[in-house]
Amino acid sequence: MSKDLEPAALDQWYVIESSEDLRSDQPRRTRLLGRPILGERSASGTVTIEERTEEGETLRKLPCLERYGYVWTTLGAPVKPLFDMPEFEEDGRRLVVCGVLTVRTSPGRIVENFLDLSHFPFVHTDILGAEPMTEVTPYKAKLDESSGELWVTECGFYQPQAMAASSGAAQVDYLYRVPQPYAAVLYKSSPGKAGAFDLIGIFPQPLEETLCDVHCFMLVYDDVSSYEGMLQWQQGIFLQDRIILENQRPARLPLDPKAELPSRADTSAIQYRRWLKNLGVEFGVA
Numbered sequence: 501m502s503k504d505l506e507p508a509a510l511d512q513w514y515v516i517e518s519s520e521d522l523r524s525d526q527p528r529r530t531r532l533l534g535r536p537i538l539g540e541r542s543a544s545g546t547v548t549i550e551e552r553t554e555e556g557e558t559l560r561k562l563p564c565l566e567r568y569g570y571v572w573t574t575l576g577a578p579v580k581p582l583f584d585m586p587e588f589e590e591d592g593r594r595l596v597v598c599g600v601l602t603v604r605t606s607p608g609r610i611v612e613n614f615l616d617l618s619h620f621p622f623v624h625t626d627i628l629g630a631e632p633m634t635e636v637t638p639y640k641a642k643l644d645e646s647s648g649e650l651w652v653t654e655c656g657f658y659q660p661q662a663m664a665a666s667s668g669a670a671q672v673d674y675l676y677r678v679p680q681p682y683a684a685v686l687y688k689s690s691p692g693k694a695g696a697f698d699l700i701g702i703f704p705q706p707l708e709e710t711l712c713d714v715h716c717f718m719l720v721y722d723d724v725s726s727y728e729g730m731l732q733w734q735q736g737i738f739l740q741d742r743i744i745l746e747n748q749r750p751a752r753l754p755l756d757p758k759a760e761l762p763s764r765a766d767t768s769a770i771q772y773r774r775w776l777k778n779l780g781v782e783f784g785v786a
C-alpha cells in the first residue's frame with residue numbers, strides 16, 4: 501500500500517467514471533489518491549469497485565454508489581452521505597455528462613480555478629467574459645457551519661455567451677457550492693428558464709497529488725441545443741482552463757497564507773485554502 505493518507509482526503513466521495521461509460525464490457529482501471537482502483541459492472545448491472553496492489557491483486561472491496569450520472573467510491577469512511585443535489589429531481593432539466601479531461605495539476609488548483617471569476621475575460625474571451633468588462637463585483641465566500649460546505653454567493657458577471665443556449669450577451673448571476681473539498685458546483689442564470697439556475701459541476705478524481713481526471717456535468721434547462729453542441733461548448737471551456745492550470749506553480753495548492761498570495765487576491769481562493777487547511781487536507785497541497 502502506498503503512503504498513509506489523512507482522513508480529510510480519504511473520507512471524501514470520489515467519482516471514478518460516468519455511469520454510461522462504465523459498461524459491462526469495459527472495466528475502468530484507474531487510480532485514486534495514488535492507489536490502483538478497478539471498477540467493473542456485471543452483466544446484470546451491479547457495480548463493484550476494488551482497491552488493488554500495483555501488481556493488480558485485489559486488496560479490498562470499496563463502497564460504491566451510482567448517483568447524478570456517475571459512479572462514486574471512497575477509500576475511507578465518510579462521516580456524511582454523498583452530498584444531496586435536489587436539482588436532479590427537477591422536471592425539465594437535461595443532464596449532460598461532459599466526459600473526462602486529464603489535467604496535470606492538483607485537485608485543489610482545479611477547484612480554486614473553477615471558483616475564480618476574474619479569469620473569464622482573459623481565458624474564456626468572448627464566451628464567459630470580454631474586455632473591457634473585467635471587473636469582479638464584490639461577492640461573498642463563506643463556510644456554512646451547519647452543512648460544513650463552502651458557498652460563494654452574490655457573484656455577477658457580464659458574459660458574451662454564458663451558456664450553449666445563450667442568444668446574446670447578458671449579465672449573469674452566479675453562485676458556487678463546494679460540498680466537499682474536491683467537488684464543486686456552480687449555479688448560473690439559465691437562458692432556458694427565467695428565474696432558474698443551470699448547474700455545472702466538476703468532480704476531480706485525484707489520480708496522484710498533481711494529476712487528476714476531471715469529470716464534468718451540466719444540468720440545464722435547454723430545449724434548443726443539441727447534446728453534442730452542449731458537450732462541445734463545455735469541453736472548449738475546460739480545454740482553455742487546462743492550459744492555465746498546467747502552468748500554475750507549484751502544482752500543489754499552497755495553503756500557507758504567506759507562501760503565495762493568490763495572484764487575483766480572490767476572496768473565494770482565500771476562503772477555500774483556509775477551509776482545506778482547517779480540515780487537515782494534505783493530499784495535493786503545499
Ligand SMILES: [Fe+2]
Pocket residue numbers: 613614619623624737741
Ligand atoms: Fe475557467
